[in-house]
Amino acid sequence: MDRDLQNRIQRHLGRFVTDRRKQRIEEVLALRTRYITVVTENLYQPHNASAIIRTCDCFGVQDLHVIEHDNRFEINDAVAVGSGKWVSVHRHVDPEGNATRRCLLDLKARGYKIAALTLQEAAEPLKKIPLDAKLALCLGTEEEGLSETAHELSDIFVQLPMHGFNQSFNVSVTGALCLYEVINRLHTLDLDWHLTEEEKDDLRYDWYYKTVPEADLHVARVKAAERRNQSG
DSSP states (O other), X not given: OOHHHHHHHHHHHHTTSOHHHHHHHHHHHHHOBSSEEEEEESXXXXXXXXXXXXXXXXXXXXXXXEEESSSOOOOOHHHHTTGGGTSEEEEEEOTTSOHHHHHHHHHHHTTEEEEEEOOOTTOEEGGGSOOSSEEEEEEOBTTTBSOHHHHHHOSEEEEOOOOSSOSOOOHHHHHHHHHHHHHHHHTXXXXXXXXXXXXXXXXXXXXXXXXXXXXXXXXXXXXHHHHHXXXX
């Protein structure tokens, strides 16, 4: 959409957004980041998928990349509590089975280091992982973990310390613990981890749109008025 038109639509929608909601949107945008992202590979339990979305929102992570093979990423609204409206969920599907490779190579091309949560012996504790580059945290299936392809393409192997009989946490708990550690560290570092102004503009528009009832009708009216002005 043309940026000027988007701004006009946003101003129109803003008339129907309360000042309190606008203030909250600005507060959230100020702490939102794409410096850290989360990747899930082939999760099959809806409550885990939904909990991860909610965790991303709570920690200010804007993008969640979902790799789907034989399992579709389903969202349970009762668990996500509306977080799917505020987090950008990017689905990666490939009928030929290359979704993991395509997703991770694309993230690497955009400057992300791929950090695989794994039980392999070479894994480092999460607190030792440097944040000198953008980081994609990869979480595997509930039972088998990450695929061989994900391990092959990862730059870093990461583990969480375990002191009990179980070898791993539930995948949604793992995501929450990882983001707690990484985001808290990120906020103490002198890094440019914030969204750009253009990214904030796009999300502000999207969030206004999702806040206003019957937003489609309002958008249609603004576009119709724009066409009349151009024709006149």
